[in-house]
Amino acid sequence: MSPDIFIIEKAKAAVSALYGADLPDASFQVQVTRKEFEGDYTLVVFPLLKVSRLSPEATGNAIGDWLKENTAEISAYNTVKGFLNLSFSNSYWAGLFSSIAAADDFGQLPPTGKTIMVEFSSPNTNKPLHLGHIRNNLLGWSVSRLLEANGHKVMKVNLVNDRGIHICKSMLAWLKTGNGETPESSGKKGDHLVGDYYVRFNEIYRQEVEELTAGGMSKEEAEKNAPSLKEAQNMLLKWEQGDSEVVALWKKMNSWVYAGFDKTYSDLGISFDRTYYESQTYLLGKALVQKGLDMGIFEKEADGSVWCDLTADGLDRKLLLRGDGTSVYITQDLGTAEQRFSEYRLDEHIYVVGNEQNYHFQVLKLILKKLGFDWADSIYHLSYGMVELPEGKMKSREGTVVDADDLLEKMYNTARETSLELGKIDNMTEQEQDELFRTLSLGALKYFIIKVDPKKTMLFDPKESIDFNGNTGPFIQYTHARIKSILRKASGRNISYDALPQGVELSPKEIRLVKLLDIFPGKIAEAGQAHSPAIVANYAYDLAKEFNQYYHDTIILKEEDEKLLQCRLLLLSSVAKVLVKAMDILGIKLPERM
RNA sequence: GGCCCCAUAGCUUAACUGAAUAGAGCAUUUGACUACGGAUCAAAAGGUUACAGGUUUGAAUCCUGUUGGGGUCACCA
Numbered sequence: 025m026s027p028d029i030f031i032i033e034k035a036k037a038a039v040s041a042l043y044g045a046d047l048p049d050a051s052f053q054v055q056v057t058r059k060e061f062e063g064d065y066t067l068v069v070f071p072l073l074k075v076s077r078l079s080p081e082a083t084g085n086a087i088g089d090w091l092k093e094n095t096a097e098i099s100a101y102n103t104v105k106g107f108l109n110l111s112f113s114n115s116y117w118a119g120l121f122s123s124i125a126a127a128d129d130f131g132q133l134p135p136t137g138k139t140i141m142v143e144f145s146s147p148n149t150n151k152p153l154h155l156g157h158i159r160n161n162l163l164g165w166s167v168s169r170l171l172e173a174n175g176h177k178v179m180k181v182n183l184v185n186d187r188g189i190h191i192c193k194s195m196l197a198w199l200k201t202g203n204g205e206t207p208e209s210s211g212k213k214g215d216h217l218v219g220d221y222y223v224r225f226n227e228i229y230r231q232e233v234e235e236l237t238a239g240g241m242s243k244e245e246a247e248k249n250a251p252s253l254k255e256a257q258n259m260l261l262k263w264e265q266g267d268s269e270v271v272a273l274w275k276k277m278n279s280w281v282y283a284g285f286d287k288t289y290s291d292l293g294i295s296f297d298r299t300y301y302e303s304q305t306y307l308l309g310k311a312l313v314q315k316g317l318d319m320g321i322f323e324k325e326a327d328g329s330v331w332c333d334l335t336a337d338g339l340d341r342k343l344l345l346r347g348d349g350t351s352v353y354i355t356q357d358l359g360t361a362e363q364r365f366s367e368y369r370l371d372e373h374i375y376v377v378g379n380e381q382n383y384h385f386q387v388l389k390l391i392l393k394k395l396g397f398d399w400a401d402s403i404y405h406l407s408y409g410m411v412e413l414p415e416g417k418m419k420s421r422e423g424t425v426v427d428a429d430d431l432l433e434k435m436y437n438t439a440r441e442t443s444l445e446l447g448k449i450d451n452m453t454e455q456e457q458d459e460l461f462r463t464l465s466l467g468a469l470k471y472f473i474i475k476v477d478p479k480k481t482m483l484f485d486p487k488e489s490i491d492f493n494g495n496t497g498p499f500i501q502y503t504h505a506r507i508k509s510i511l512r513k514a515s516g517r518n519i520s521y522d523a524l525p526q527g528v529e530l531s532p533k534e535i536r537l538v539k540l541l542d543i544f545p546g547k548i549a550e551a552g553q554a555h556s557p558a559i560v561a562n563y564a565y566d567l568a569k570e571f572n573q574y575y576h577d578t579i580i581l582k583e584e585d586e587k588l589l590q591c592r593l594l595l596l597s598s599v600a601k602v603l604v605k606a607m608d609i610l611g612i613k614l615p616e617r618m
Numbered sequence: 619g620g621c622c623c624c625a626u627a628g629c630u631u632a633a634c635u636g637a638a639u640a641g642a643g644c645a646u647u648u649g650a651c652u653a654c655g656g657a658u659c660a661a662a663a664g665g666u667u668a669c670a671g672g673u674u675u676g677a678a679u680c681c682u683g684u685u686g687g688g689g690u691c692a693c694c695a
Contacts, residue, residue: 050635058638068637070675080675106675107638148695185695302695329693338621339691346693353695382622383690409624410688417688446657464657476631479623481688483630492657494643495631502657510654550634562632565642572658581654618657 026546027065027120028054030097031110035067038090045075056539062102063109064539070106080106114529121538122524125598131544131605133175133552141179141364142168144376145289145296149281150190151219153288154418155411155426155484156378162473162611163408164376165294166557169609174552179368182296183360186278187303192259194218195273196252197225207280213429215284218277228252291432293466293611300360308359310351312395313344321394332391342387357388358395365399372402374555379407379479406555409481426486435465438489443618452617460615464498467612471497474610475561495565497612500603503568504614507600510580512616514593517581521593528591533574537595540567544602548609557610564606571599 032052039045051071057063069076069084076083084103091098091110100111124130144164147153153161168178198205198221207214229252236246247253262270289295313330316322322332322344330345344355364370375385385405392400410417411426418425439461443449449457472490476482492498514521530538544563551559580596583589604614 053635053637055634055637061638066638070637073675105638188695190695327693340620343693348693350693352693356695378689379623380689381695384695386622407623412688442657448655448657472630480631481624485629488629488644491630491644494657496643496657498657499643502655506655506658513654546634554634558632559634562642566632569642573660575654576650576659579653617655 026542027112031065031067034091034095034098035087038087038094039072039075042086042090043075047072047075056543057109061104061107061109062111063100064112064535065110067108067110068106069103069108073106084108117530117535117538118524118528120542121530121595121598124538124541125524125594129605130541130598130601131548132173133545133548136175137177138175138371139177139179139368140171140372140374141181141368141370142171142374142376143181143183144168145294146183146185146377147285148185148190149215149218149278150194150222151420152213152215152284153428154420155428155431156418158292158428158431158469159408159411159473159482160376160378161289161292161294162470163406163478163557165292166470166474166560166610167374167376167406167555169611170548170552170555170557170560173548173605173609176371179298180296181298181300183300183305184282184302186301187263187274187306189256189260190222191274191278192256192263193225193229194222195270195277196256196259197221197228198277199273200228207283213284213287214280214282215288216429217284218281225252225256288428288432291429302356305360305363306351306356308363309355309357310345310359312358312362313351313355316344316391316395319395332394334387334390337390339383339387339390342391344391354384354388354391357384358391361388361392361403362397365397370399370402372404373399374404374406376406376408379409381405382407404555406478408478411482411484414483414485414487426484431469431486432465435469435490436461438492439465439468442492449618460618463613463615464492464501464618467497467501467607467614468492469497470610470612471500471561474557475565477558478556497607498618500564500568500607501612501614501618503571504600504603505616505618506575507571507596508616511593511597511600513581519589519593521590521597524594525587525590528587530591531578533578534591534595537567537570537574537599540570541598541602544606560606560609564603564610567599567602567606 031054032049035052036047036049039047053068053071055066055068057066067087069080069087072083072087073080076086078086081103084106088101088103088108088110092101097112097116098110099113102109142164145157145161147157164180168180171178201224202221205217207217210217212220229250232250232252233243233246236250237243241249259270263274313322316332317324317330322330324330327347328349329343329347332342332344334340334342342354343352345351361373364373377385382405385403385407389400389403392403412418413424413426415424443457443461443464449460452460468490473482475495547559547563551557578592580589580592583592607614
């Protein structure tokens with residue numbers, strides 16, 4: 025049983041015995057005792073004053089007395105102001121430590137039988153992935169792992185936006201100026217190649233608009249009537265009619281993009297259980313529009329467009345079907361949600377999408393509810409903040425976008441330089457080194473992004489490379505490599521440490537580590553509830569930091585008392601075990617040496 | 619303009635459902651490798667938690683207002 029539940033239970037009994045009152049669990053607040061006070065856990069006594077009718081000190085002392093009398097585990101107490109600090113006996117810590125060390129997948133919570141779908145990434149096929157996508161991908165991936173650690177079955181899905189006017193723009197520019205260029209002929213990664221033609225289109229378009237306005241047309245009119253835009257729109261129409269030439273080109277260019285994406289995903293170490301394509305889902309939802317009309321919750325205008333009036337709920341009127349009968353973005357979202365909930369029995373559906381779409385998801389849930397779907401409440405929009413540069417938002421038009429592949433390469437080079445400079449890995453093969461540089465650069469990048477609360481806007485300065493010292497991924501990786509180094513030496517000397525020897529007394533620093541290890545499953549649960557891998561990241565850092573302090577002034581391998589030696593090695597391996605599990609949730613690997 | 623989100627040290631950030639002196643890292647200054655890995659550790663300095671009120675034994679946290687920043691309100695996705 026975890027200590028806080030244990031204390032609450034006992035404190036309840038104490039209050040009941042002393043004051044004849046039964047208070048709810050919420051009246052008992054337990055926290056880890058602060059460093060500057062003596063004790064292990066602290067009970068806040070303020071909420072209990074109304075039944076004790078005594079001063080905070082007197083109440084704390086009375087309860088402390090009772091607890092010390094009536095529980096074997098609590099060995100001492102002191103009261104400071106309204107805080108009752110309790111000390112636990114050494115045998116209690118030894119027992120707790122043993123059970124943590126013995127657990128083979130410590131931190132993994134028992135199966136819940138629930139299935140959760142997580143949709144993330146969801147890129148457009150007209151440009152390569154950038155830093156914003158990286159945050160999305162890393163969040164989606166780590167939330168998925170986190171929910172798995174919480175005992176849920178998780179399905180990771182990607183919805184690729186592979187159709188629409190933007191793809192046609194790339195296609196058109198390629199036809200006009202590409203001279204048959206392919207990824208093979210140019211040596212460019214497919215997604216970058218297609219992205220370049222998207223940029224090319226905009227150049228052509230802008231020039232046309234300029235010429236038209238110079239000829240006396242208003243800017244607005246020119247933007248609507250530029251010939252290349254007309255051509256792109258025409259192409260989209262052909263695509264929708266299934267024109268074989270257009271479809272063939274569309275397939276060819278998309279396949280280039282997918283090859284490029286696959287490379288980036290694989291570099292990032294992420295994958296999906298299923299990929300959906302908008303070209304196959306964009307017609308979904310039309311049936312729901314009819315259903316809504318039949319139910320009388322949607323309304324049709326004279327021009328044929330269909331709307332849902334949400335003004336009674338404090339929102340606006342929302343368009344669901346255009347006058348020409350074609351669907352808009354949300355129509356498809358309604359349809360895919362219904363499809364997914366009926367195909368899989370989902371207990372929750374998480375969409376990892378930026379906070380600019382908060383309103384969209386509010387509307388989506390509301391309309392689904394109005395359509396009578398109970399599961400609308402199980403939709404969770406994991407809304408994350410934008411990644412900003414020192415000069416503000418990334419803008420593709422101004423070329424300030426931080427490209428994902430570039431960033432990964434830069435990070436790799438930094439990891440390489442740093443590692444080679446330190447010169448600890450000279451005896452590794454080239455292949456091992458390459459793998460290590462990947463592990464370290466990804467560790468730094470992933471931790472940098474994940475440690476920040478998802479909902480906050482985060483700042484990224486491309487000029488300052490991501491740190492490898494302090495509160496960083498490599499700090500935790502280094503801690504692990506160091507532990508492994510000691511454990512390797514220990515096994516080289518045939519020292520076994522599979523169980524805690526009887527009768528060892530843990531030092532205060534060791535108890536603090538055990539306390540930290542003990543709260544790991546609780547952190548997983550808390551993080552899962554909050555859908556926030558950042559909580560796991562910060563926990564891992566706390567543990568690594570605490571361990572480094574312990575390590576610094578504790579003799580391990582030269583300890584002559586065999587029991588103490590075994591105890592310490594067991595503690596080391598337990599810390600390593602928890603670090604590995606925590607970082608695995610974040611998608612970060614911990615190297616054996618670095 | 620309506621609605622939503624945010625504001626913590628020079629910078630990046632933490633603080634579970636309100637709780638002890640608001641924790642860290644970077645940068646700055648200083649100290650520690652003839653013990654197991656110095657990508658580490660120890661120490662100093664750095665805060666009116668944007669501002670003003672309110673609720674409470676107790677507020678970064680809850681309420682109201684103000685200021686500043688962002689998002690959104692498309693027959694775009």
